[in-house]
Each structure stands twice: as C-alpha cells, then as structure tokens.
Amino acid sequence: MATGTICSTFAITLVGDLTAGTAANTFVTSRALTVVTCEAFNGAAGASTLRITTGGGTDLTATAVGAAGIGIVQAQSVTGPAAPVPILAANASVASGTTLVCLGGAATVAKVVLTCIGNPAQSLGTLT
Numbered sequence: 001m002a003t004g005t006i007c008s009t010f011a012i013t014l015v016g017d018l019t020a021g022t023a024a025n026t027f028v029t030s031r032a033l034t035v036v037t038c039e040a041f042n043g044a045a046g047a048s049t050l051r052i053t054t055g056g057g058t059d060l061t062a063t064a065v066g067a068a069g070i071g072i073v074q075a076q077s078v079t080g081p082a083a084p085v086p087i088l089a090a091n092a093s094v095a096s097g098t099t100l101v102c103l104g105g106a107a108t109v110a111k112v113v114l115t116c117i118g119n120p121a122q123s124l125g126t127l128t
Contacts, residue, residue: 003126009115009117012027013111013112013113016110025101029096029098029099032094032095034092034093037084037114038071038087038114042109045077049072049104050085050102052071052103053100055100060092060100061088062088073109
C-alpha cells in the first residue's frame, strides 16, 4: 500500500536585472510553497552565481558542497544556457507572505525559473 497527496505545481519566473541594488529581485509569496527546483539562464559564456534568500536571511540556494549559501550558475560550456541551481531541501518550504530575494552575480543571469508546489498538499490517505 502507498499514500498519496494532491498538490499544485507552478513556476515562478523572474526576468530582468537580478543583480544587487535593483527592485526587480524581490517579491512576496502569495501562498505557502516549497521550491522544488531552480533553473538559471546564463546569457554569457562564463559561470556566475545566484542566491535566493528569505527577507529574514535564510538561504534557499545551496553551495557546491550542499550547504546554505550562494549557488553556482555553470558556464554555458558546461550546461548550455540553462543551468540548474541547487535548492537546500531543509529551507525550501516558504510561508505565505514571505519576501524572497533573488540576487544574480552578473547581469547575464537575467532569468530564473523556480518550480514550486503549493503547501500544504491535500492527503489522499492510503491507496490500495
């Protein structure tokens, strides 16, 4: 037997200058959610960075060694223009009304897509 849940999946897409000092890199969540994946689009050949935090300073992104902190956006020669950025599972759940801040290390990281699921998921109970 297994258990199941129903949850909605949606994407949050941030486009524009995501470097520090711009207003476009902050938004408030309208519902509770869990960030499942993050994909950054790198408009230049070189590697860059991406950091997603809550307004309180909790990192959602993870470093190369899996700790909370600044994620690496790989160079195009490694992943092509779309690069996955690790999300720290322990910090991935975000309450409704939370401010999220997305900071790209370079203006070439001008698009970020966060794939999320809505919280809480509705339980289906035990499946037979």
